[in-house]
Amino acid sequence: MDRIDVRKTYKLYIGGAFPRSESGRSYEVLDAKGRFLANASHASRKDARDAVVAARSAFKGWSSRTAYNRAQVVYRIAEVLESRRAQFEQELRDAEGISVGKARDVVDAAVDRLVWYAGWADKLGQVVGNANPVAGPFFNLSTPEATGVVAVVAPASPLLGLVSVLAPVITTGNTCVVLASQEHPLTSITLAEVMATADVPAGVVNILTGQRAEVAPWLASHMDVNALDLTGVDDPSLAVSLEVAAADNLKRVRRPRAEDLLATPDLSRMTDFVETKTVWHPMGV
Amino acid sequence: MTVFEYAPAPESRAIVDIRASYGLFVDGAFVEGRGTAFKTVNPATEEVLAEVAEASDADVNTAVAAARKAYEKVWSRMSGAERAKYLYRIARIIQERSRELAVLESIDNGKPIKESRDVDVPTAAAYFFYYAGWADKLEHSGYGTTPLGVAAQVIPWNFPLLMLAWKIAPALACGNTVVLKPAETTPLTALLFAEICQQADLPPGVVNIVTGAGATGHALVGHASVDKVAFTGSTEVGKAIARTVAGTTKKVTLELGGKAANIVFDDAPLDQAVEGIVNGIFFNQGHVCCAGSRLLVQESIADDLLARLKRRMSTLRLGDPLDKNTDIGAINSREQLERIRALCDIGEAEGAERWAPACDLPSAGFWFPPTLFTGVTQAHRIAREEVFGPVLSVLTFRTPAEAVEKANNTPYGLSAGVWSDKGSLILKVAAQLRAGVVWANTFNKFDPTSPFGGYQESGYGREGGRHGLAAYLKGHQ
Amino acid sequence: MPVPSSNPMLRGMPPTAEDLAGTPAAHQFSDVTASDAALRRFLHGLPGVDQVGAEARAAGLGTRSIKTTAKAFAIDLAITMVDLTTLEGMDTSGKVRALAAKAMRPDPADPSCPAAAAVCVYPDLVADARAVLGDSGVRVAAVATSFPSGRAALPIKLADVRDAVAAGADEIDMVIDRGAFLSGRYLQVFEEIVAVREACDSAHLKVIFETGELQTYDNVRRASWLAMMAGGHFIKTSTGKVQPAATLPVTLVMLEAVRDFRDATGTMVGVKPAGGIRTTKDAIKYLVMVNEIVGPDWLDPDWFRFGASTLLNDLLMQRTKMTTGRYSGPDYFTLD
The missing domain is CATH 3.40.605.10 (Aldehyde Dehydrogenase; Chain A, domain 1)
Known part of the structure; x- marks a missing residue:
């Protein structure tokens, strides 16, 4: 008799823990051929709220770490991902029905993106900061700082897409609430497991699975969210309504745009979520 | 006692030709x-x-x-x-x-x-x-x-x-x-x-x-x-x-808009801090988005600083904008004047103590004297809303952490001021302030080479x- | 190890009037001046002076526009505040007598022109000045204490002072020992001022810092408090022999010090910028500063002086311009 396999329950990732949705809901995730793969948690507005609280409470600590330390943490995510690449390749093939070679390419790209x-x-800070030669006896320095809590609607691509939107946000010192690929949520939760074991402090990254149209508006209108990345919003009217809602507290909004995930990114995913702070001080004796 | 009255020194308006x-x-x-x-x-x-x-x-x-x-x-x-x-x-x-x-x-x-x-x-x-x-x-x-x-x-x-x-x-x-x-x-x-x-x-x-x-x-x-x-x-x-x-x-x-905190620590260069406070809130009648409208002063020096500030405010000269010795001109419009008055009335109604130096206001035009409120808390509307006028709210703090917390306790984030003679304290506080421009031991400085904008x-x-x-x-x- | 004091000033805080009420100035600070360490703690506990901010404030006051009646008032007031000065190796009795005559009647053509405050000379020429000035009300000031460097032993400095006083000086302009000050021997500087004050007897003491050598405004503020606590009647910027001499920001810092000292003790101390003030425009900037920093109480030759020589003629020329409506020229004023 064949051994009965132990199936995994995919949950949310909030504040470093893996809770079920407070709503008790889940939804079926199918593989590329339409067969049942697993149930994913169907996050509610309250899960979104809890995730924002977790992200906010992690912000001060994460943003004030040294850049060197944040670099090591992000690099550690790459290391752990690399060590679990077989699992990710398999999951991607199951979820998206892609070839062995394609799955390998995607994992390669995801690891390399994290390293980048x-x-x-x-x-x-050295590339986008400036010492400003003001016309007076003042030391004047502009440096980039994290904008705060960033809500991210991740693209469909569950690994490379997620890594591409998440890494720049946290590298710069922000914390985030990510609404994972609605179609392929499972790999995103597996990536959360990677982060939970890669020295990413609790609350820095929070991942929700569920319905974009249901959860994203709560994040877009949340007054304690500082920025909104709409990369994964493929419905133009939803994108407009989210941008309108984001205006309530003037969130920085990155609009959806066509992007080649395999190409080396520009800096905009980082610079869109930093603030330039300029400090003046007199120079005298 | 000798009184040194400055005679009117109006700039001629003949140089401008305003069309009908x-x-x-x-x-x-x-x-x-x-x-x-x-x-x-x-x-x-x-x-x-x-x-x-x-x-x-x-x-x-x-x-x-x-x-x-x-x-x-x-x-x-x-x-x-x-x-x-x-x-x-x-x-x-x-x-x-x-x-x-x-x-x-x-x-x-x-x-x-x-x-x-x-x-x-x-x-x-x-x-x-x-x-x-x-x-x-x-x-x-x-x-x-x-x-x-x-x-x-x-x-x-x-x-x-x-x-x-x-x-x-x-x-x-x-x-x-x-x-x-x-x-x-x-x-x-x-x-x-x-x-x-x-x-x-x-x-x-x-x-x-x-x-x-x-x-x-x-x-x-x-x-x-x-x-x-x-x-x-x-x-x-x-x-x-x-x-x-x-x-x-x-x-x-x-x-x-903004509601900038101007934080004065007990080791600040006091006389320059007073100038910075005055420049921060009374420059351009306080019609400045980055105005230092919330003074956060360390409790141990609050009385001394306020006495110095009040004395300094008493020397501000309000009047004809074209007079070269005028420090405070007219409020830009009746509408703005009424908004300033309304918020100040609310400040008093909410229990803050209002003070302004003796100051004759011209009978025509829109005028508001340089004003400060003491006994203000974070809960007062004058400490939260942008007045956009010559009105300063004074709050106190005890520790650097409290100062930063109060300074950041606003939906705005345009500018902030920090006053201290201790370099490391300044750099630490400047890093913690959620504001696009931080003026340390100075205020309201602008330069074309220097980026300006808010959080x-x-x-x-x-x-x-x-x-x-x-x-x-x-x-x- | 110094004992912690209950005196708030020893904790680096400005004293309140209550702390100091009722005691004569010099004695109020006995805790502070008990040792070099205590004095150092006090002086270094004074609020710092930010150079850029202080200079910006001074420059801002310098933009005041003083015209017509205000200018006429300021010119006459400035004339009454001039310590007409000659401090050259080639000074002679004749030179000093001429200067004294000019101090009494700056504009012989106009009897409404007020007299200057004093003539300021070396001690050996005090008698000449005294002889001319008599009881005119114009004072005789003498620079003493081995002016301008102050590099002599204390007994010699004190003898210099006594000699000037004996010759009839009403005021003594002493120099502090900048070497001692800059090397942190504040108590030595303090005690020297106290000793000179004693030697002055009833003459008024002006304490010269030579701010151009002290370099920083923090030092100027410390020197100001040191001199005030030691009983100086006036604090004075410079000898005129070192550049920069008087500047607006240095004077600003000293005015803030006398203001704070009065708040703390009730005692008024005068201020004398000296050297480099040559034009009416400059003088008016100083008067504006006095008016706005310390207020009208100091707008009086008893509390504010200009140490100057060429300034007086420019004031006179401007004064004539105000009364006649045309510009005057140097030929119309005496060279003394």
């Missing part, structure tokens, strides 16, 4:  | 407006200065079309080096006509001539001079060299010419053309600037000035053919603009410096 962003943590 | 009526500046020429003309008054006397055209939706259309044509046919095709020379010309003409601009600004706005002469006008010229130099060096900016197109720019009444410079100089340097709407209470220096554009032989349509109130601004920022919206003004209007542009590809920068509900984007170019170029760094 990790290296930026302690260089962005 | 003004049209719109579109495609290089002054044209009639099709809306309902409105009057602009001298807030110090309530004298009507001129009748100004209101741009209707159709006028806005014409202006945007002129800007589009100038963008496509002339300005975007011109080399950066040539654009630079136009901007240098403008900078020079502003310097040459500086007295005229300063007097006109003070008459239309109510600000002291000392400020328009020593701050607004020279700084406006400096912005043009600075950005002129960028026009042929954009490939080194980090943001590419591709302009956005037509910029819709709406500016406030507190620094009419200076805000115009903040908007127009970088836009033009980057190769964009602009349609700018000055505030309805202060249109005159923008219209004089239009003449300066003519004197500089700036190609028609590169700069267009449309005058009017909210409806004109709404038509401009909502216009389908503008590629960029830049707004400085209230957070409320900023939010409305953010909603208006949702779903478009328009790039937006917003410079909005949170104070808006987004930066103006000034290399960072200011990002708002007008397609590239990302």
